[in-house]
Amino acid sequence: MWCGWSCPQTIFRVIYRDLFETKLLGLRKRIANKQIEPDWSKPSNQAKRVVAILLWSILALVAAADFIWYLVPPEDFFKYLQNPSEHTVMMGFWIGVALFLIADVVFMKENFCIYICPYARVQSVMYDDDTFQTVYDYKRGGHIYKENSEKHLIEKVVHNKKELQEVNGDNPECTLCESCVKVCPTHIDIRKGMQLECINCLECADACTKVMGALGKESLVRWTSYFALDSGEKTRVFRFRVVAYIIALSVVLVALFWMGTKKEHMLLNINRTSQLYKIEPNGVVENSYVFLFQNTDIKDHKYYFKVLDNKDITIKRPKKEFKLIAGKKVKKIVILQTDKPLVKDSKKDTPIPVTIRAYATDDAKKIVVDRKTVFVYPRWDVYQKHLKK
Numbered sequence: 001m002w003c004g005w006s007c008p009q010t011i012f013r014v015i016y017r018d019l020f021e022t023k024l025l026g027l028r029k030r031i032a033n034k035q036i037e038p039d040w041s042k043p044s045n046q047a048k049r050v051v052a053i054l055l056w057s058i059l060a061l062v063a064a065a066d067f068i069w070y071l072v073p074p075e076d077f078f079k080y081l082q083n084p085s086e087h088t089v090m091m092g093f094w095i096g097v098a099l100f101l102i103a104d105v106v107f108m109k110e111n112f113c114i115y116i117c118p119y120a121r122v123q124s125v126m127y128d129d130d131t132f133q134t135v136y137d138y139k140r141g142g143h144i145y146k147e148n149s150e151k152h153l154i155e156k157v158v159h160n161k162k163e164l165q166e167v168n169g170d171n172p173e174c175t176l177c178e179s180c181v182k183v184c185p186t187h188i189d190i191r192k193g194m195q196l197e198c199i200n201c202l203e204c205a206d207a208c209t210k211v212m213g214a215l216g217k218e219s220l221v222r223w224t225s226y227f228a229l230d231s232g233e234k235t236r237v238f239r240f241r242v243v244a245y246i247i248a249l250s251v252v253l254v255a256l257f258w259m260g261t262k263k264e265h266m267l268l269n270i271n272r273t274s275q276l277y278k279i280e281p282n283g284v285v286e287n288s289y290v291f292l293f294q295n296t297d298i299k300d301h302k303y304y305f306k307v308l309d310n311k312d313i314t315i316k317r318p319k320k321e322f323k324l325i326a327g328k329k330v331k332k333i334v335i336l337q338t339d340k341p342l343v344k345d346s347k348k349d350t351p352i353p354v355t356i357r358a359y360a361t362d363d364a365k366k367i368v369v370d371r372k373t374v375f376v377y378p379r380w381d382v383y384q385k386h387l388k389k
């Protein structure tokens, strides 16, 4: 259902090929025949192609912007657009994605689905005989292709009605009109059986429905499974692998909801500054940090923090709580200090693990986060020397 109906690649190709190239500009004669390429040597066709590419470029820029809005909010995006030289990364990303979309949709076409897209590869290992897909009814229509056991290849064995009857006996229903082949965007013949290139768009099923409908018969290409076709029974929907997938996905969903309840209403990132420590003349040892606070709540809050697991380490700066409006972040230089001899090691500096608890002073129960960092205590001989000075 994804490839043929929801994938942006398919939708973009339908817009470009069927709407721009075929309906608007008449570069291609019919949507029902996607196999005949326009004559690109004609200047009029080249001019139309330029128009089609320009039209698509506008949509590609919109689609690329839409993608970027996931990372840069639209209100900021339009503000930055007025000053592109100061936002070269965003501009480069935007134009780069748009250029990729133009190259992909205009030149790479369905080759992207056939040779590049990883989804088809993942999908193919999940297929089994009961998977719903586009299936040609060889029982009614007759075999058009047969396996050549010598060459290990599937080869076309039927080219006309006479050969069709010779191979399949009485009354095979396929009219050999090839409507299903002409309409296929990935240029395959569904009568060969399941193929990796098929995006299950069902355009071939629609084409055959018209042909067979005119004869008062049901389409030879249908949305069913090979099990249903071979056995004549119903597709087994609740089989082992489907139940296993449902259980696995349910576990993932429950884990997701559980993690959702653990949402932190503020973000805190702690980095140490490049200076390991500072020893004041009065013997107090200080460590400096940069705390990056972000208020992810929808309300403004006041924040402060404390050192949880070492009562000898206290906060020198900032001295009091500070206000942060909803959605904003702020960098704070934080200095922790101690006037106690925490470690007397004359061989090396000692990093002492500490836990910082930051919280909203107006809602300390809900908005609280704990972060681990270290307080570096100097070598004892260095500390002593410093004091003597």
Ligand code: SF4
Binding pocket: 134, 180, 183, 184, 185, 186, 187, 188, 189, 190, 197, 198, 199, 200, 201, 202, 203, 204, 205
């Ligand atoms: S074989 Fe049919 S369903 Fe598959 S891609 Fe071609 S037209 Fe679409």
Ligand code: SF4
Binding pocket: 141, 173, 174, 175, 176, 177, 178, 179, 180, 181, 191, 207, 208, 211, 212, 220, 221
């Ligand atoms: S459209 Fe139907 S009848 Fe025509 S070639 Fe395809 S399967 Fe046969």
